[in-house]
Amino acid sequence: MPAPEQFASLGAMRALTYREFLRFFRQRNRVIGAVGQPLLFWLLFGTGLQRSFQVAPANLNGPTFLEYYFPGTLILILLFTAIFATISIIEDRREGFLQSVLVAPITYWAIVLGKVSGGASIAVLQGLIFLLLALTLNISFSLSSFLAIALFLALTAVSLTSLGFVLAWRMESTQGFHALMNLFLMPMWLLSGAFFPPPALGPSMHWSQWLMHCLMRLNPLTYSVAGVRRMLYATEPGRLIIDENAFWTPSLTASWTVTLLFTALTLIAACMIARTRTREDVVT
């Protein structure tokens, strides 16, 4: 039987999650920022780059750019929501809310899970609403593939929110987080296959293409984007025509495995970093 403080921690986690929801929906600019920008990018790039984009072999009709770019946009919504949710850790610390949480009789994981489950739920909610736009692309998915995508998005959202937690925990200012976001998180997304597919390895490839392949292959987000893309076409896999001689895409199994591992890893890292902070100087 768990100790009483474990029960208390569960209630604390629920309360902290609920707080994330309240805060998010009271700050309308956050809703606009997290969904509006990816949506705008999707429409602008999707239509603008339509004619210069070709991933299918020359003689076949592959996905349009609007269609290709859809899973990446979905992941970008998760990423932005995760960033907004975890940037609030810095505000919580600066504004003083966090100190009262840190002295409460709860375990560290309740603090982490409260933040992560709050941020991730909001992200998944927004992602699922965006997912309905897939119907305008004539992509049809079954209920089971919708549920599978939802679960996959939830895992990805947890991993991104945990990653944001790890980055934000020791950060003194939101400016620092913005710098990290531009230097690390955005490139990570750009190199995820969201915008262009990873080049396939070939005998005569240029070294820069080889480097690109390696970077993208090592990027956990590549597997998130590929997983969503593969599941979107689960009912009609024939529509997802990508030239396999030119481009590399992870398999569905690889996508699930890497995403699961990445989620577990980032979550553990977040719990560990949340423990360390109080050994640090608390200087205001």
Added chain:
Amino acid sequence: MSVALRVAGLSHKYGARQALSDVSFAVDESEVFVFLGPNGGGKTTLFRAISTLIPIQVGAIEVFGRAVEHDLIKVRPLLGIAFQSPSLDKKLTVSENLRCHGALYGMRGAALRKRESEVLSQLGVSDRASDLVETLSGGLRRRVELAKSLLHTPRLLILDEPSTGLDPGARRDLWGYLQRLRHESGITIVLTTHFLDEADSADRIAILHSGKIVALDTPESLRASVGGDSITLHTDAPLELSREISDQFGVDTSVVDGEIRLELAQGHHWIAKLIDTFPGRIRSVRVGKPTLEDVFTQRTGRPIWRSEGSN
């Protein structure tokens, strides 16, 4: 009477800077205990250590006999903590803030709601329960902060500079409330302040300077320890006159912030003597019973205000 808080040999460093060195004291149950000192004197570090926000580096802290180091989860519910920078979420209503706090302390359901309306009415903020915290004035926020720290019925209330940023009226209200609380529920109150008049309302005062306790006693005993009357002379050339006075009468003098200070018995006799001896050189004379400021000055060799921000 049992001991509510015992701190033994507590030292704390931020990098190379020694914020606390070998601080020891004990606070009895139901006592109002004040830490007085300038900013930078170590008050906030001590507060953070007692609040369990920062880990103990050297020494030990016990709350009602439980060691913070070994019994953290059991110590924490005993503590009610009001931080200097408010810990309220401004985007939440008063009631949402309290409920979140209650959940952090394992409270729920009807018991939580009952206790919430109790503390809100005790602090006279029931009518603001559904207002967003960001719409409240500073004084009201402080009251809500206090309501929050009392929600889980702690036995030891600790407050860091609770009066900072409050107008005199709100400060009086706060003190009235703290005194009533102590009489009604027997709660132990430990607070830090740099306001001298506020320290006077405490049962006991510890003066904290450069990370050390330089005096610890009741306000009356501390003042009595200075002895006699305190005479302050305002003059154009304090250093020169100070030397002349001490040469002439063989008494100890000191110059603090451009004024000459003397601590002497029978102060009123000295006034005429000083003015006769140095005609036209003394602009004004003040005589009074020693204040806590005199105590501070005597124990540290510097006035409380000038030491502010100097370390």
